[in-house]
Amino acid sequence: MGIFRIEKKDFQQGIKAAMPVVMGFLPIGMAFGVLAAQAGLTVGEVFLMSLIVYAGSSQFIAVGLLLTGASPWTIIAATFLVNSRHILMSASLAPYLKGNTAGTLSILGFGVTDETYGVAIGAGESYLRSPSFLWGLNTTAHLTWVISTTVGSVAGGIMANPEALGLDFALPAMFIGLLVGQLKDGLSGLIAGLAALLAILFKIFIPGNWYIILAALITATIGVVIETWMQKY
């Protein structure tokens, strides 16, 4: 099972293409590091999480859930649900990368994030077909994430009162930004509203931390049902 040979020019183009992702990851990564440190994670734990999980929104969620005292299984299940969206991205990249070995694909697959996927899709077909380009893009983004979160966690350990900087709201604010980015049509707006309603009800009436998973599973299913119904009539 061999892997691809790095073509220098494509690799450099990948690094260049990663710059908007770097600008986006730096502040969010710092904010994550600070929050994680405030939640009691050590610098080593933040470093390890960013190195091997490497998924911004689910890392924020995990820290939020850790603070509420959720069990590891709840956190892992929530992470799977949040990151299952990568299945779609990975699947849509597959046709461009046919003919590469499983080794190459399992390396490139690790780097699929909302941001790098968006950049890769926008870079055009010839770059999409180049493992070296994707590797340059992915590695630059991943390094930025690991470094910015680790630096943030060092700063967060020193900072006495992060509330004074409004940092406790960085997480909800980021979810607002991510949610608004997901609202593409009336149906997605309806699903967001339904999920909000159910999550609030479940949070108030169901003990434990199941409200996110329950509300998401139910509303995604309702979404498919409505979409199917709309296509028929």
Next chain:
Amino acid sequence: MDAKILMVIVGMAAVTYFPRMLPLVVLSKIEIPPVVLRWLGFIPVAVLSSLLAPELLVTGQRFDVSLSNHYLLAALPCFLVAYKTKNLFYTVFTGMACLVILTRLWG
């Protein structure tokens, strides 16, 4: 390193890596049913909204739409900035700034 947190990190890494890697590697052999793909397409919006709504609208175990709910007040300009700019950084910055101002003004 705390054993619970280590377990969380390793578990998260596993359930994050496989959805990223498996479709790329096996898609040439197995087709995901379209209905499953459509269901997955709704997951991001459903998850983000279920995460966010209780954060903004529930205090303790109570539904809370009052002026003392700073998170809710700070969220309003955030939505506006997110919608206008589509920029995550501006949105986060707006949220943090609004919360600082609210906390300073009303404690």
